[in-house]
Each structure stands twice: as structure tokens, then as C-alpha cells.
Amino acid sequence: MPFPAIHPALDRALANKGYAEPTPVQAAVLEGHGEADMLVSAQTGSGKTVAFGLAAASSLLGENETFGPADAPLMLAIAPTRELALQVSAELEWLYGESKAKITTCVGGMDARKEARALNFGIHIVVGTPGRLKDHIDRGNLDLSALKVLVLDEADEMLDMGFREDLEYILEQSPEDRRTLLFSATIARDIAMMAKRYQRDAVRIDTVDRSQPHSDIEYRALRIAPNEIEHAVVNVLRFYEAPGALVFCSTRDSVRHLQSSLLERGFATVALSGEMGQRERTDALQALRDGRARVCVATDVAARGLDLPDLGLVIHAELPINKATMLHRSGRTGRAGKKGTSILLVPSSRRRKAEMLLGSAGVEATWAGAPTADEILAKDEQRLLAAPVFAQEGAEDDAGLIARLVAERTPEDLARALLVLLRKDLPAPEDLTDPGQGPQRKPREAGDKFAAGASPFERLQADEVSWFRMDIGRNRNADPKWLIPMICRIGGITKQQIGSIKTFPEETRFEIANTHVEAFRKLAAMNTQEANITPSEAPHAGMFKGGTRNRRDEGGERPYAKKPFRRDEDGEGGRPPFKKKPWRAREGEGGGERPAFNKKPYAPRPEGERAERPEGDKKPFAKGPGAKKPFKPKSDFKAGSKPGFKPGGKPFAKGPKGGKRFD
Secondary structure (H helix, E strand, O other), X not given: OOOOOOOHHHHHHHHHHOOOOOOHHHHHHOOOOOOOOEEEEOOOOOOHHHHHHHHHHHHHHOOOOOOOOOEXXXXXXXXXXXXXXXXXXXXXXXXXXXXXXXXXXXXXXOOHHHHHHHHHHOEOEEEEOHHHHHHHHHOOXXXXXXXXXXXXXXXXXXXXXXXXXXXHHHHHHOOOOOEEEEXXXXXXXXXXXXXXXXXXXXXXXXXXXXXXXXXXXXXXXXEEOOOOHHHHHHHHHHHHOOOEEEEEOOOHHHHHHHHHHHHHOOOOEEEEOOOOOHHHHHHHHXXXXXXXXXXXXXXXXXXXXXXXXXXXXXXXXXXXOOHHHHHHHHOOOOOOOOOEEEEEEEEHHHHHHHXXXXXXXXXXXXEEEOOOHHHHHHHHHHHHHOOHHHHOOOOHHHHHHHHHHXXXXXXXXXXXXXXXXXXXXXXXXXXXXOOOOOOOOOOOOOOOOOOOOOOHHHHHXXXXXXXXXXXXXXXXXXXXXXXHHHHHHXXXXXXXXXXXXXXXXXXXXXEEEHHHHHHHHHHHHHOOOOOOOOOEEOOOOOOOOOOOOOEOOOOOOOOEOOOOOOOOOOOOOXXXXXXXXXXXXOOOOOOEOOOOOOOOOOOOOOOOOOOOOOOXXXXXXXXXXOOOOOOOOOOOOOOOOOOOOOOOOOOOOOOOOOOOOOO
């Protein structure tokens, strides 16, 4: 479908750029909505920048072929991040290039004085981030009185990043008769409330196909051991060999560490995080666009709006915090109709989290183990046989050299030299461990003698679990609450594969499902940095040190036999009958049975000892050593006077002003 009737200057720009037909969101905003406000939801990579550029043209240019003299800005576009603002500015420059529009950016990390000079000289279109735009308004550099169009790009992300107050301030400073275009990936409650408050009868446009989120992106979830994330990233990059790859981490420290690790292995890598200056971030993105770098390790600052050419692979080295972040990360690939792949590296301890993310996003991912070294080498062979170098034509002057090489070297020597040249820049793959899939124990059937409550001995006899031990016990406050997560980290397993845990004074012993014993042994031997604790396999004999003894070899009703009583003098086994010792009599008494207990009768006190006190001889009750004596009135006091004061004495003090004097 060709573009509908648009401004001639923009039509020429689209033709020069190679746009033959509009994307769904571009066609939707051009369906004759006139000068109405718009509330648009569209996926990343759907051409939103060109869409709102086309929608604003009628308000900015009208019937004019080009813009007039530049003064106060006519259009303001707000984006959440510096990179997205710079990208929007670049898109608008070629789109409005034929109309001679003056465009500038106002973003953090750039020279604010240079931006202020550009604004004071006059500008047609301003693109910026909320914080820097508010700062220019406060300083009087940015005048919004002539504003005709205001665009909020990625509005949901700006609210998530805490820019609500800045956005409301900018909207309130702009004219009320402006045209507001609000673009967001999702229309949440906060977005709907903002649209109701700051837009006038906005046209609602929804181009998101929720039945197939990101249909151009293939999702794959790879099972890995928790301590093999870096190795898994190396193998994924080697296996897919995409022209451009974006690896997401959760923190800046993770970005620095992973980028250094990939550089050491020979990958052309750049980093992108919030702590970098704007010049460094711009150089990193330019290196990706120029092909000087193939891999970018970034935080979520790069998850919104970045459009990188030939980006065919996104790797979630650390799982995103929610489904929106996952979709925006993955949306960096599969843009403009191109296919892409999104890889989630899922440690065994976080499989449930990954399943919830994929389920809430409505995404079906293919679960598998990470690419192994053998699979990567087999893939290398296929790529080498189809290498583009074989299709290139050599120079005419090379004919003599080729003939000499064929004459002096054997075909094996030439093939070996070619392989060395083609492989010299390929990093070596890593050996990985597949932790397996799903719960590893078979479900118990009703009536199974090994159902819940089966003893450790019965599980051992069934060859279902194996016992391991570690040198930490009750002397170091061993507790299953923190032992289980530690065992999972050490051995790359989940709590479903851990059975009974027994803590003793000097050690702890625990069960591991036999389906994961080999992988647990291997990972535990490599991952011993957890408090210097190295799990080792516990022998069957003496498994419960400090408990019942002498484990039976043949099983039976009880896993352990009681220790027999020491043999008596006659050599007979078992405990002899209990013999009561005779009662030892006192001197002068014979032996035999103990006499009955002779209780003494209670001797009452003699009569008259508790005689009653005579009537009227009672003393006042004393409350301790400092008790006061009862008050005795005196006859020489006047009626109404305070006890204890003589007539004509000092006045009774009732606070600061005192009281009345007695007469």
C-alpha cells in the first residue's frame, strides 16, 4: 500500500530514503484524523518516529513548502533517554530536510551553553529529555509560547523512570491550544489518566497485535548452570554469529565485568550504561553502526528506542525484572520486518522466574541447553565451506602468484593455511554443563512404598538418591533455610533435586537425586568459593553419625540395629533380669523389706499462744520505716486554717504568685 497524500517535501524525503509503503502505525496516523490529538500504542521498531513526524507536518507547514524564519520552537518531542532523543532528532532531520527545518537536541551529558545558544538563535523543532528541557525552561532559554505540536515518545517508560513531575511541568508551560501526540508501547492506567488530563478528545489508535507479540522475533530459553553465565554468552555469540548482538545485564558492574571478559576472548565489544558520558555512549553506538564492533553489552538504558542496523541477536545474560522490560529488550531486534532472535539464559535456580515472565508476556519460547563446543565446531565447518571469500574474484595480477602457489604447495598445505586464516579471529568455545530440565524425581504413585515419608535407607536401596556431606554443622549455625540456596548455587540444581538434610555438630549431610549426581559432582568441584565449603560424597556406612548405630546391610523393618547388651559372666547374650538390691537397714535393725514410712503427727501450738489483742489497743498501720503518724488536731488553730501553720505565719505558696496569708 503506497503512502496516502502527504506534504510534498516529506514525500520526496521518503522516496529518497527508499520508503515504498507505510508501516501499520504510519498508515493509521495518516487516515484523515486532521488536527486531532492522538493516543497511539505501537510496538518498538514499528516506525513511530516517522509516524509522528508525518502526523505533525500539516500543523507545522500547512500549505507552505518550507519553514519560515526560525524563532520560538513550533514542535517539541520528548524522549526518555539521550540515545532515543538523538535517534529521534536524526530521523526528523532527514524527514524534514527538504522543508529546511532547523532541529536541535537538549539532552543530559551535552554542553548546556551550546544548546542555549541554539535556542536563542531560533529553532523550529526541539528534541530532548524531560530533565534538560525543564532546566532550559527554568533558565528562560526555551520559550514554548509558539508551540503547535508536542510529542511524548515512549510515555510509559518516562513515567516508569520517574519523569512524571517534569512532564507535567512542561505540559503546563505549553499553550492550551497545542496539538498533543502521545505514543506508548502500552496504555496503562497512568498513561490513560495523563491523556485525559492533557489531551482534548484524543483519537485512540492501537496497532499492537496482542495475539502474537513480536512475531518477527524467535524466543529461545537456554538452561545453564548458575556459575556459567559468561561461558554461555560466549557460546551463544559463537553459535549464531550475528552481524550485531546486544547483551543485556542488570547492573553497571555486570556490564563492565562481562565486556572485559568478552574483550579478552577476542570479541569486538563495546559497553553502554548510565555511568558513561554522552560522548562515550555516542562513540559506542557509532562503532556498532560502522561495524567496528559486533557486540554491545548494556544495561536497560539501551532497551528503549535504539535502532541499530543488522542487530539480529539479543541475549538476556541476566533475566529482566518484568515482562515489559523483556519485550523492550527483545524489541531491539526484529525491526522493520527483519527477523531476529532473543535468547534468555536461564540458570537452573531461576527457571520458575523465566517461565512466569514468558507466560505473562504471552511468548512461547523454545527450551533447550546452551550450544555445546561440538555443536559450535560443526556450525563453523558449515560456515567455512560457504565462506564469502570463495565467491570473491581476485585481481588479474594474482594469476601468476596463484600458479606459483599451486606448483610449490600441496592442496593440503593451501587448505590448511586457509583454515588458519579464517579461524584466527574466532574465539574458542567453552565447555558447558546442561543442568537438565524440570523436576528430576519421578512422581510418587498411590500405594508406592517409597511415597512421602520413606526413610533415607529405603531411598538408598531404591537407588534414587545419593548422600553428600559438607564441613559445616551446628557449630556454625547450619540451617536448611540458608543451606538449600547455597547447595543450589554450588551444584547448579534446584530445590526439587534436594532430599533430606541432616545437620550434625561438625558436618551436614544431604540427599541429591541420582539424576543430577554427576552434574552436581562436577559443578561442586569447580565452584568452591562459597565459604570454602566443598561438598563431598558421603559413604553409606555411618551415614548418621551421632544417631542410631550399626547400619544393617540387608535392610529390614529398621535401618539400624540396636547395639546388643554386653555379655554377662556366664557368656549368655542379652540383658539379665533386673535384680533389686535389698534395703540397707540402720544400725541395730535387721535387713529385709523397708518398713512403712512413719509419719509424725502434726503438733498444734499450745493454747493461749495466739491470744487476741485487747480491744482498743490497736496501733495505726505503719507503711514501712518512713510511715507518717496520724494527724492529731490542735485546739489553738482557727477553723479553716491549714494544719501545721501557726497564726500569723508565712503565707502558703500556691505556685509562683503564692497564696493567702492566714489571719
